[in-house]
Amino acid sequence: MIETVNLTKIFGQNLIAVNNLNLEVQTGTIYGFLGPNGSGKTTTIRLLLGMISPSAGDVRVFGEKMTADSSELRRRIGYLPTNPRLMPRMTPITYLDFVGKLFGLTKSQRTSRLSKLIRSVDLLPSASREIKDFSTGMVTRLGLAAALINDPDLLFLDEPTAGLDPNGRKSTLNLIEGLDVEKTIFVSSHILGDIDRICTHVGIISEGRLIYSGSIKEMKKHIKTNVLRLELDGDMNIFIEKARALQSVINIEQRGNFALDISIDPDASALVVLQEIIGLVSECSLDLISINSSNSSIEDAFLKLLEEEEARGFLRAIEP
Numbered sequence: 001m002i003e004t005v006n007l008t009k010i011f012g013q014n015l016i017a018v019n020n021l022n023l024e025v026q027t028g029t030i031y032g033f034l035g036p037n038g039s040g041k042t043t044t045i046r047l048l049l050g051m052i053s054p055s056a057g058d059v060r061v062f063g064e065k066m067t068a069d070s071s072e073l074r075r076r077i078g079y080l081p082t083n084p085r086l087m088p089r090m091t092p093i094t095y096l097d098f099v100g101k102l103f104g105l106t107k108s109q110r111t112s113r114l115s116k117l118i119r120s121v122d123l124l125p126s127a128s129r130e131i132k133d134f135s136t137g138m139v140t141r142l143g144l145a146a147a148l149i150n151d152p153d154l155l156f157l158d159e160p161t162a163g164l165d166p167n168g169r170k171s172t173l174n175l176i177e178g179l180d181v182e183k184t185i186f187v188s189s190h191i192l193g194d195i196d197r198i199c200t201h202v203g204i205i206s207e208g209r210l211i212y213s214g215s216i217k218e219m220k221k222h223i224k225t226n227v228l229r230l231e232l233d234g235d236m237n238i239f240i241e242k243a244r245a246l247q248s249v250i251n252i253e254q255r256g257n258f259a260l261d262i263s264i265d266p267d268a269s270a271l272v273v274l275q276e277i278i279g280l281v282s283e284c285s286l287d288l289i290s291i292n293s294s295n296s297s298i299e300d301a302f303l304k305l306l307e308e309e310e311a312r313g314f315l316r317a318i319e320p
């Protein structure tokens with residue numbers, strides 16, 4: 001559905017916003033595009049839409065080259081920008097009708113889609129109110145409805161949960177998840193939990209570079225470590241020193257005054273490690289307040305990938 005080859009965008013003299021990106025998004029997937037602020041997500045989406053032209057490389061969508069002139073391709077695409085600014089004096093009804101007209105829909109097509117969409121984004125009670133009085137969540141939902149008015153095969157959502165409270169986030173994610181399974185959805189976010197919840201595949205971008213692309217499952221497997229969180233009472237210094245010396249302990253991080261996160265070699269026997277650690281707790285005369293285990297979350301996996309990439313970037317920088 002989407003393919004980029006060495007896609008690059010340089011702003012001004014030397015700001016490389018998108019760096020040699022090779023992306024592939026299969027039809028029917030919900031593809032999460034994950035990266036911190038300023039990593040190049042919005043720039044990539046604008047390139048994929050043909051809104052800006054690449055400095056180098058190509059974009060193909062629906063198997064065809066995307067350029068500024070590809071309005072026929074864009075007819076089959078929906079786009080929700082981050083915090084969309086919609087006409088303040090219009091109402092959901094007049095706004096959706098207006099967007100439908102831009103797509104060349106007939107009056108009867110517009111009317112039937114409009115009423116369905118307004119209902120599906122839960123704006124029926126406010127269908128005739130002016131947009132200027134809407135909350136961020138309502139504007140996002142209306143923006144989503146507008147992005148769907150042409151019944152697109154491909155949908156770009158640029159941080160659809162930006163600025164929403166937990167409830168707004170949940171309902172927006174539910175909406176996206178509930179969309180027609182035939183649609184291909186490309187959704188950017190810096191919120192890992194959101195991507196983890198609704199996406200099947202993920203691309204991670206850092207400083208314009210794609211540092212991971214693949215299924216979320218594979219990503220978690222790729223970087224699997226187990227973490228034990230211990231809450232302890234007493235002087236932890238000797239314990240930390242001794243625990244670090246254990247063969248199956250990969251890393252220890254202190255979390256506040258009482259907690260430690262101990263990363264365990266995923267190949268080691270959890271039971272043996274646990275026994276060793278608990279043995280050390282009593283040896284160091286500490287009180288064990290609580291112990292929790294968790295597989296590494298997508299968040300840890302993401303941060304770890306970023307750290308690895310940063311370390312590589314550092315090595316690149318010092319290479320002669």
Ligand SMILES: Nc1ncnc2c1ncn2[C@@H]1O[C@H](COP(=O)(O)OP(=O)(O)OP(=O)(O)O)[C@@H](O)[C@H]1O
Nearest residue numbers: 011015017035036037038039040041042043044190
């Ligand atoms: N039109 C522009 N002119 C110059 N620089 C730009 C332009 N658009 C983006 N940039 C720069 O390109 C880089 C990537 O920006 P981009 O908006 O794509 O990031 P992002 O991942 O969407 O960030 P955020 O999470 O904050 O939305 C940034 O350094 C930004 O300052």
Ligand SMILES: [Mg+2]
Nearest residue numbers: 041042043082
């Ligand atoms: Mg952005």
